[in-house]
Amino acid sequence: MTLLSKDFLLTNEMGKKLFHDHAANMPIIDYHCHLVPKEIYENKNYPNLTRIWINDGNFGDHYKWRLMRANGVPEELITGDGDEYEKLVAWAKTIEKAIGNPLYEWTHLELQRFFHIDEPFTSKNVKSVWDKANQLLATDAFKPRNLIKNMNVKVVCTTDDPASDLKYHKLLKAEEAENGFKVLPAMRPDKAFAIEADTYGAYLKELGAISKVDIKDYDSLVKAFDTRFAYFESLGGRLSDHGLNTFHFVKVSKSELDTIIAKGAENAPLTQHDIDAYATGLIEALMRLNKKYNWTMQYHMNAIRSANKPMFKKIGADTGFDSMGTQPDIAQEIMKLLTDMQNEDNIPKTILYSLNPNDWMQLATGMGDFYEGDAQKLQLGCAWWFNDTREGMREQLRIMAQQSLLANFVGMLTDSRSFLSYPRHEYFRRVLCDYIGELVQRGQLPDDEAYLGQIVEDISYNNAHDYFGFFK
Numbered sequence: 001m002t003l004l005s006k007d008f009l010l011t012n013e014m015g016k017k018l019f020h021d022h023a024a025n026m027p028i029i030d031y032h033c034h035l036v037p038k039e040i041y042e043n044k045n046y047p048n049l050t051r052i053w054i055n056d057g058n059f060g061d062h063y064k065w066r067l068m069r070a071n072g073v074p075e076e077l078i079t080g081d082g083d084e085y086e087k088l089v090a091w092a093k094t095i096e097k098a099i100g101n102p103l104y105e106w107t108h109l110e111l112q113r114f115f116h117i118d119e120p121f122t123s124k125n126v127k128s129v130w131d132k133a134n135q136l137l138a139t140d141a142f143k144p145r146n147l148i149k150n151m152n153v154k155v156v157c158t159t160d161d162p163a164s165d166l167k168y169h170k171l172l173k174a175e176e177a178e179n180g181f182k183v184l185p186a187m188r189p190d191k192a193f194a195i196e197a198d199t200y201g202a203y204l205k206e207l208g209a210i211s212k213v214d215i216k217d218y219d220s221l222v223k224a225f226d227t228r229f230a231y232f233e234s235l236g237g238r239l240s241d242h243g244l245n246t247f248h249f250v251k252v253s254k255s256e257l258d259t260i261i262a263k264g265a266e267n268a269p270l271t272q273h274d275i276d277a278y279a280t281g282l283i284e285a286l287m288r289l290n291k292k293y294n295w296t297m298q299y300h301m302n303a304i305r306s307a308n309k310p311m312f313k314k315i316g317a318d319t320g321f322d323s324m325g326t327q328p329d330i331a332q333e334i335m336k337l338l339t340d341m342q343n344e345d346n347i348p349k350t351i352l353y354s355l356n357p358n359d360w361m362q363l364a365t366g367m368g369d370f371y372e373g374d375a376q377k378l379q380l381g382c383a384w385w386f387n388d389t390r391e392g393m394r395e396q397l398r399i400m401a402q403q404s405l406l407a408n409f410v411g412m413l414t415d416s417r418s419f420l421s422y423p424r425h426e427y428f429r430r431v432l433c434d435y436i437g438e439l440v441q442r443g444q445l446p447d448d449e450a451y452l453g454q455i456v457e458d459i460s461y462n463n464a465h466d467y468f469g470f471f472k
């Protein structure tokens with residue numbers, strides 16, 4: 001089989017039929033990514049391949065950055081102000097060493113799907129790739145909105161702070177019919193959780209100002225969030241998303257939460273008990289609001305963020321210095337949370353992602369204790385970040401299939417900061433179809449293309465369409 005041939009990742013006949021005749025042409029709902037709404041709205045061509053692929057001066061692909069650092073590339077040719085062609089040369093020299101790394105396949109998929117460049121990308125052809133890609137990047141087809149539209153994307157959910165004015169979502173909403181896709185905000189209140197940060201007090205003021213609530217205690221904080229849920233909802237938002245790097249369930253009284261919030265706002269010393277109690281109180285408030293608005297709550301848990309403190313100070317978060325978390329009991333702590341909220345019937349639709357696959361069985365089986373109402377009210381999140389590999393995807397599919405109902409799964413997302421990442425959905429669909437095809441091959445499923453094809457189409461698009469309510 002040649003590199004990324006027609007049947008790449010497809011090792012059986014049913015898998016090939018399921019992919020080519022059912023998955024391949026399904027539209028995309030990308031319900032979690034980090035694209036910048038302003039860039040979608042302004043719709044400007046990228047000047048060259050480095051800027052859309054590696055680093056556009058603000059956001060960039062920290063997956064690539066990690067590998068470039070692993071290859072000894074100096075920071076000036078990664079996130080620094082080095083020559084942009086030389087950055088691509090550095091990437092070419094890196095990717096030719098990345099055998100077995102998903103970025104090898106993603107890089108070549110993107111070159112094939114967008115630039116019709118089929119040969120392997122190496123330091124020997126980087127100049128011709130640079131020239132051909134840049135020529136195409138200057139055309140209308142490579143404006144961000146056309147990149148989204150031409151990949152058959154129907155929904156893009158960005159990642160937005162509750163205090164955001166969602167200016168560009170509002171502007172894009174007015175052009176939704178013309179664009180042919182929705183750009184919807186997903187509320188990511190991580191700053192509101194960071195009570196130990198010296199910026200917490202200022203953030204409460206910022207959130208209070210935009211919600212017109214004087215936030216001074218738990219009730220007023222919840223009221224402020226309620227107004228933001230209503231505003232996000234008015235622009236099509238139906239998701240909240242939470243980076244719970246670690247989590248310890250600590251239930252305290254409202255008056256104790258009031259005291260903790262006051263301490264945080266004044267930047268007074270907080271104990272770990274305070275921090276855990278506050279996170280528990282706030283996540284429970286957000287569970288109630290997700291339930292009230294019939295949103296879906298995503299938990300991104302067990303991550304170590306910005307471990308390289310000197311580089312964090314130098315270039316900030318989300319720059320490739322994160323890794324898999326090692327809190328061994330995080331799933332147990334989440335179970336305590338779910339159990340507590342079940343007592344008041346306030347568990348919303350929920351997707352649980354853990355960066356540590358050791359958590360997946362606990363999460364997948366634990367969720368099963370709380371199913372009711374909506375089909376697949378709780379589900380195991382797709383293989384996330386460092387697990388976004390063929391093997392990681394197969395493991396998540398296997399566990400979801402064996403512990404719940406794979407046919408209800410809402411499928412994949414890009415989680416990306418680049419407009420070129422949509423082939424990750426194709427990659428996932430290939431893995432999904434190959435996995436199902438193998439079950440047929442072993443006689444574990446009927447050799448029934450119509451039945452299995454419908455399930456593949458549902459996982460690829462229909463389930464997300466119905467589950468999230470973006471089109472209601």
Ligand SMILES: O=C(O)[C@@H](O)[C@H](O)[C@H](O)C(=O)CO
Nearest residue numbers: 034243300318385414415416
């Ligand atoms: O949403 C998250 O917490 C992560 O996806 C995080 O943003 C990370 O930088 C990422 O993009 C992984 O794909």
